Amino acid sequence: MKLKLVLEILGFVALAVLVAVMPSFVSDFHSREFAIVGMYFIALLGLGVLTGYSGQISLGHGAFMAIGGYTTAILSVDGISGHPVRDIWTIPIAGVVAGLAGLLVGLPALRLSGLYLALITFGIAVSFPQLPKKFGGFLGGTSGQILNLVKAPFGLDLTPNDWMYYLTWGIALVLLAVAWWLLRGPTGRALQAIRDSEVAAASSGINLAFYKTLAFGISAFYAGVAGALYAMASAYVNPDTFPIILSIYLVVGLAVGGLGSLGGLIAGAALIYFLQNHADTVARWVNHLPAVDLNPKQPGISSAIFGAVLILVMLLLPTGAGGLLRKVFRPLTTRLYTRS
């Protein structure tokens, strides 16, 4: 056990160092791209807690990101009784608002399981973008809200992209540590027990309702924070900023990253971002295969590639990147454990 702990802490430190130095090696725009990957990572951390650890499938987490994003938009533009709130301070508020919404969803979710839960949460993903359209007044309707452009605070000499990068990954590292710490302790064990067998967990005295709802709340909080950051980075929110497909992409990222693995989620986040925005690069790689000549700009190519990649990744790595990591590291740890 101790060795595993040491490895995890080393991994965390390595990640922190990588995060700190990355912007010096890449262009300004790439910093922005990594920042967005970071936002997806934060959302996936939350989803990982919910689905990976407590076993509840949610196909609606895009809605919690939207709640976070809209909270930030409204607070930083309209503010509280006319005083706009500084964008960074809206982040924790957005998280809390989304977290509360998560608790609200978690309650009825107790009565649903498996695929019924998945479909209801999917229904939330589908329904949520409709709400700002109806309550146009202060939610901005279809034309949305325009936020102020991001600027580094306290006169720090950073470009807006670098600032978003450090802000996002700083928060991501903190939230990663929190999630890791939470899951190591009794909460994590309770959640895993629930995932593995609700009946057994309940018989050993675990309060199912409490932990399952808590998991929803935590995961929604994370998603809200991610949404708030994304709203800041885009300086614009409307129903299309957090579309239905976002909830699908989050689940995709989770599956690719690997259930039950926190580190693998970075791979999942990177995949979501990369496949959406660099489908043309993938098309060019695929063009190297004989007899294949794709036009990356042709409508339909990027969806087809995304779909094909997903299928391949899931067929080849059913347990995701995290599963792969575990397989790679297991011989290392077990060999050091078993003494013969």
Next chain:
Amino acid sequence: MVGVRVLLVCLLAAAVAAAAAGARPNATPGVTATEIHLGSSVPLSGEAAIAGNVARGAEAYFKYVNAKGGVNGRRIKFTYLDDGYDPGRAVNNTIRLVQQEQVFAMFSSLGTNNNLAVRKLLNDNKVPQLFVSSGATTFGRDYKKYPWTIGYIPPYSEEGAIFGRYIVKNIKKPKVAILYQDDDYGRDLVSGLRRGLGAKAKSIVARVGYDPTSSDVQPQVTQLKASKANVLMVFAFGKFSLQAFNAVSRLNWKPQIFVNDVSSASALMSIVPQKAANGAISIVFGKDPASSLWKSDKGIRLFQSILKQHGQDITSRDLKDGYFTAGMATAYTMVTTLKKAGRNLTRQSVMNAATHLNEKGNPFVLPGIVIHTTPKSRFPLTQVRLQRWQNNNWRPFGKLISARPR
């Protein structure tokens, strides 16, 4: 251990220094002695993917111009990215194009909300946002706040107003029912219609919006028919417009139908029940490549030959796709603007050119249209004609009408 790290840092520093030394500070981003780099963000995937063909049409046209020597000795490099109609991605694409690709200007990005999302960003950074592919009035009207932005197609509100004025002039005792897409696009058309009806605005007896997540608009049309209206405005997009005609036919209703320009492509009108479509009225400003009117037209012939020669993966269907033509028309104006801005090309000079346009003879729009702008009137295309659908064809009637906001 430490030695390796020091070495790595030194190598890195050397690489950065070399790169910095090699790069010449460029006065105007996106313009070199031989090239002008334009950028755009359009949907190439998802529901709105067919609209993304405007970029492909423009791309073909730029290649054609390059083959003939370019503009003032420079070739046009056109980079367009897919945003799936998602404003977040449109913002990301725009930042990538401006900061990473260092484009000279953003050109013809598609989508009202996508352009709204990046407008402040572009204007704050003094990057031209040229010939936006959206008819939202704000892009032409709010130039005081956003001087680096200019639209292209006639504003939707004016389209509605033109219909309104026609009704007042030509329909006795009109009772108007409106089916509209319940977003800014549809509402723009409706408010324009109201304005055009003027004192007769009371003749609107029913108004039903539909959400783009609807699966069919028959319930809405049913509701409108029950109002006993004799005029139906179809302010709907693509398949919803088709479904509306279907519903009208199924309900045995025979109102005078007005259909918005965006849904008036011959390819669409010819597949709805003709008993409902016959007599429908719309406006037109571009040449529809699927219409028999322009079969032997020089401009459309040019359009098709350019697509065949310079387009990528063009199918025979694409040769009749109005989105390609619209893209080419906008690209034509872009080239006119670049020519006008001259060899000394800066972002300021291109904005000056764009706000002092007087382009005649754009081969891809109706003959007689003059694409005209002034610094205070930033609506390039403001002349349209009315047309009526009869026997599987649009027949324009009347003179060119102004669609300039008053």
Next chain:
Amino acid sequence: MAVAAFTWTEFAQQLAAGIREGAIYAGLALALVIIYRSTRVINFAQGELATFTTFIAWSLMNHGLSFWSAFPIVLAIAFTGGVAIERILIRPVENASVLTIVIITLGLALLLNGLMSIIWGGQNRQFHGPFSTRTIDVGGVPISVQDIGIVVTSLALVALLALFFRYTKLGLAMRAAAVNPASSRLVGVRVSWMLALGWGIAAVLGAVAGMMIAPVVFLDPNMMQTILLYAFAAAVLGGLDSPLGAVVGGILLGVTITLLGRYVEFIGSTLKLPAALLLILVLLLVRPGGLFGKVAVRRV
């Protein structure tokens, strides 16, 4: 700004429209339920599969075949395709987590959607279905023959399925394989082929649904996307493992949503989907298995 007031004629028309909408949801919901019953998987690609097979039908008809000549060919292709997908994509990960399989069906949906755009393009097309577009007068209310045809077809499909599952050996074997795979194997049921069969049948149902809907809503690659959402709702409403529930749920949903959208101004068109969701959520809280579904009761 007056919206048309209530008239019985219009109400009847809205009701008819709602029933027809519901029948459309039911068609696709039926396919979802068949797959769920036999493989315990929600097939997110069901809509795209249906649209894909409808495009194949369109292509065949474009090359000169009549609807009825193309119909059996399309069904055969759909069946083969469904079986192939189960064998190639689902079988390898049969024992993986639910999430993995869901992702594969999502990937399939994206892939098919992309392929349709690539092969056929995104434009809307006309699809000439089997039913005439004539409108007949039923007590002063114009009802289209097409709408009647769609409703009758959906009901006929569920009846056929019910007969199949109840009275044929194959149907019995499929039910056994779904309920208790281990015991079924012992009595000689080739369980894994029963799963493939389920997918094949679902693909056929989807194809029929697609070919019925396309004449009404026009054919394009995204035709089924919103309908699939309502089909999920209908399936959940009726109970994920009940074919009858899928049809009843579908029609009930279609009627309720259409009437709510028309007569409750607050809901209008914008909040139809959220209203559907709310209804279903409330129902599930009261009856966790949907209207006709069965949920294993766990008592701790």
